Each structure stands twice: as structure tokens, then as C-alpha cells.
Amino acid sequence: MDYEAYTSPSTELAIDLANIDPSEPAAIDAFLAAHHEWLAPRTRLTLRPAEREEIAAVAAMIRAVAAATDEESVIERLNALLAKSSPHPRVTNHDGRLHVHYSRDRANAVEQLTTTVAVGITLLVTAHGWKRLGICSAGDCQDVYVDTSRNQTRRFCSGTCSSRSSVAAYRARQRERPGGAQPPPWLG
Numbered sequence: 001m002d003y004e005a006y007t008s009p010s011t012e013l014a015i016d017l018a019n020i021d022p023s024e025p026a027a028i029d030a031f032l033a034a035h036h037e038w039l040a041p042r043t044r045l046t047l048r049p050a051e052r053e054e055i056a057a058v059a060a061m062i063r064a065v066a067a068a069t070d071e072e073s074v075i076e077r078l079n080a081l082l083a084k085s086s087p088h089p090r091v092t093n094h095d096g097r098l099h100v101h102y103s104r105d106r107a108n109a110v111e112q113l114t115t116t117v118a119v120g121i122t123l124l125v126t127a128h129g130w131k132r133l134g135i136c137s138a139g140d141c142q143d144v145y146v147d148t149s150r151n152q153t154r155r156f157c158s159g160t161c162s163s164r165s166s167v168a169a170y171r172a173r174q175r176e177r178p179g180g181a182q183p184p185p186w187l188g
């Protein structure tokens with residue numbers, strides 16, 4: 001099952017946004033600078049403090065959709081996110097390929113970003129099910145991810161977090177044994 005089947009560029013934008021540290025104003029500015037190609041030319045990239053707060057709120061709302069544990073909560077949280085967006089969809093070929101823009105080009109950065117990620121996440125969930133979004137179970141990670149496994153049983157954002165967690169679980173089991181910790185053979 002390939003990742004492509006479950007994600008569109010706007011979904012990836014939404015996941016990237018959910019994974020910034022919203023308490024860091026610099027992280028929000030860096031996110032916008034790194035993803036400026038998503039915004040119409042001449043969009044103001046220098047954010048005001050209130051705009052940073054709005055972007056942090058949107059990041060938290062995407063995370064809340066991923067954290068929801070039942071379909072009703074997902075619907076409620078998605079609708080809250082959509083209510084903050086201002087969709088004006090239209091087809092364009094400005095970069096040589098046909099694609100949809102969801103927001104007005106003249107909207108400010110917050111409106112363009114909010115609208116694009118709200119629609120991106122909504123399309124993912126409505127096409128592939130509400131369980132496709134998750135939050136990594138590794139204790140020190142907490143990243144939002146898209147679950148591309150066939151049975152929707154993934155618990156970690158990446159192979160790295162998955163193997164780190166199984167090593168940690170192995171060590172915890174070893175500590176509980178009377179003989180104390182023995183390194184697993186593959187750690188020598």
C-alpha cells in the first residue's frame with residue numbers, strides 16, 4: 001500500500017503544520033517560510049502576533065482530529081476546522097498542471113493556510129476513513145501521522161519510533177526479570 005494513495009500534498013501540509021511546536025513563534029514563521037509555495041504570490045509572510053496565534057490554533061485543531069477516538073468526535077472536530085476556513089475552490093493550471101486551489105489568492109496567509117489544510121484533512125478522512133490519522137505512541141514523539149497500513153493498525157509515525165519503542169519495551173521486560181537487565185543480542 002503506498003503512501004501516495006492516502007495523501008495529497010494538502011494533507012501533507014496539514015500534517016507538517018500539526019507537527020510544529022505551536023508554543024514557538026519562530027517555529028510558525030519557519031513553517032510559513034518553508035511552505036511559502038503554497039501561498040499566492042504577494043501574500044504577506046511576516047505574521048502579526050494574532051495571526052501566529054490563529055495558525056497555532058489551527059495546528060492544535062488538526063492534532064485534535066488525529067487524537068479523536070471515535071467517528072462522532074472526528075466529525076465534530078473536522079466541522080470546527082472547516083468552520084474556520086473560507087473555501088473558494090477553483091481549477092488552475094498556473095504551474096503547468098491542472099489542480100484545485102481551495103482558497104482565494106487575495107486572502108491573507110492565515111486564511112489561505114487554514115482553508116487548504118482543512119479541506120486537505122477533510123478529503124483524506126472522507127475518502128479513507130476517520131482512523132487514518134493518528135498520534136505516534138512513542139513516549140517522546142507525539143507526531144501526527146497518516147496510517148497507510150491496510151488494517152489501520154499503525155501506532156507509530158515512523159519505523160524509527162517503532163523500533164525505538166520495541167527496544168524500550170524489551171528493556172522494561174528485562175528489568176522486571178529477577179536476573180536484571182541483559183542487553184538484547186542485537187544490541188550486543
Ligand SMILES: [Zn+2]
Binds near residue numbers: 094099
Ligand atoms: Zn497551485
Ligand SMILES: [Zn+2]
Binds near residue numbers: 136138141156158
Ligand atoms: Zn514518532
